[in-house]
Amino acid sequence: MLATYTFTEYxxxxxxxxxxxxxxxxxxxxxxxxxxxxxxxxxxxxxxVTAEGEAAIYGPKADFIAKDVLGREWQISTIQVDMxxxxxxGCVYIGEDGQEHTPVVLHRAVTGATERFMALLIEHFAGAxxxxxxPVQAVVIPIADRHNDYAERVASQLREQGIRLEVDxxxxxxxxxxxxxxxxxxxxxxxxxxxEQEAEAVAVRVRTGQDLGSQPLATFLAMAQSLxxxxxxxxxxx
Numbered sequence: 001m002l003a004t005y006t007f008t009e010y011x012x013x014x015x016x017x018x019x020x021x022x023x024x025x026x027x028x029x030x031x032x033x034x035x036x037x038x039x040x041x042x043x044x045x046x047x048x049v050t051a052e053g054e055a056a057i058y059g060p061k062a063d064f065i066a067k068d069v070l071g072r073e074w075q076i077s078t079i080q081v082d083m084x085x086x087x088x089x090g091c092v093y094i095g096e097d098g099q100e101h102t103p104v105v106l107h108r109a110v111t112g113a114t115e116r117f118m119a120l121l122i123e124h125f126a127g128a129x130x131x132x133x134x135p136v137q138a139v140v141i142p143i144a145d146r147h148n149d150y151a152e153r154v155a156s157q158l159r160e161q162g163i164r165l166e167v168d169x170x171x172x173x174x175x176x177x178x179x180x181x182x183x184x185x186x187x188x189x190x191x192x193x194x195x196e197q198e199a200e201a202v203a204v205r206v207r208t209g210q211d212l213g214s215q216p217l218a219t220f221l222a223m224a225q226s227l228x229x230x231x232x233x234x235x236x237x238x
Contacts, residue, residue, distance in 0.1 A: 001110055002066055004231050005121065006130075007076065010066035012046055014038060017060065018053025029083040033104075034060045037081045056107075058084045068124045076117070080107035128185045128207070131235060132228040138165040139186050140202075141177045143193035145169075150197040154190065154217060161221055162228075165190075182207050187235050190220070206235050 002010055014037065017023050017030055037060045041048050048062070055061055064077035082105040092100040111117040121129070131137055138158070142151040148169050155167045168177045174191065181189045190202040195214060202220055204212040223237050 002064065002076065006124070006233060007066035007068070010064055010076075012041070012048040013054065013061075013063040013065055013075075014041060014048045014050045015054035015056075015061040015063050016050060016052045017055045020053070022057055023055065024058050024084050024088075026084050030059075033081040033083045037062060037079075056080050056082075058082050059107075068120065069126075070123070074120055076112060076120070078107070078109050078112070082107055129187075130231065130233045131187045131224065132231045134185075134187050135164065136166055136184070136186050137163055137224070137228075138188040138190055139177075139181045139184075140165060140167045140190045140192060141174060141181070142167070142169060143174050143191065147192050147194070147197060151192050154192060154202060157217065158221065161225065163221070163224060178205060182209075188220075188224070208235065210236065212236075 002008070016034055023030070041062060046062075054063070059080050059082040061078050061080045063075050065073050066076050067073055086105050087102045091103055091105070093103055095101045121133075125133075129135075140151045140155050142148050148167075151167050151169070155165055158165055168181070170177065172180075178189050178191070185207055187207055189205040189207075191205065192202055196202055199214070199216070201214050201216050203214045204220055206212065226232075226237075227234065
């Protein structure tokens with residue numbers, strides 16, 4: 001998951017109980033859960049740094065701390081071993097022996113709170129999301145009003161294939177529409193005029209300024225789908 005979102009620099013913190021009254025009592029359960037989590041990390045050959053006093057109130061944690069593009073550290077993921085709260089909440093299951101048993105709960109938060117993670121992603125990518133992650137992946141820009149119908153047909157075909165896009169039919173110049181799309185950091189601008197309409201094509205521009213020229217709609221779609229499937233951070237074909 002971290003690699004997918006391009007958080008390639010990270011470390012793992014084994015967060016253990018410290019001194020103080022903030023932790024729920026249960027000495028034996030604490031010792032067992034801390035030993036089990038440490039053993040799991042060792043068995044998986046995960047390098048980690050031990051930090052006392054960073055555990056949750058109910059159990060130890062393996063926290064994944066990643067650096068964003070600005071070098072700031074964020075706790076993104078966490079896996080917590082909880083041998084205390086299940087009993088307090090009355091959680092039970094029926095074992096193979098037909099008797100009730102108290103489960104161990106693993107709290108697994110891959111990205112944490114959605115709002116916090118989105119804020120991190122916006123800053124990490126400076127709003128210029130990879131194609132697969134962009135809310136709007138392309139904007140179709142008709143050169144003149146007579147191209148609006150074709151622009152809508154292009155949009156309809158792409159939407160049917162899962163591409164998220166908008167059609168800009170405002171009474172603005174083509175250059176103004178391109179600039180607005182670039183400022184919005186939309187990955188692709190698909191410009192359509194007489195030539196594109198006749199050839200069932202689109203003229204593709206990238207938000208970074210590259211002009212890929214006119215190409216069949218199917219060609220653009222195949223490129224975009226390939227980049228989306230691979231969750232690539234690139235916008236140009238290799």
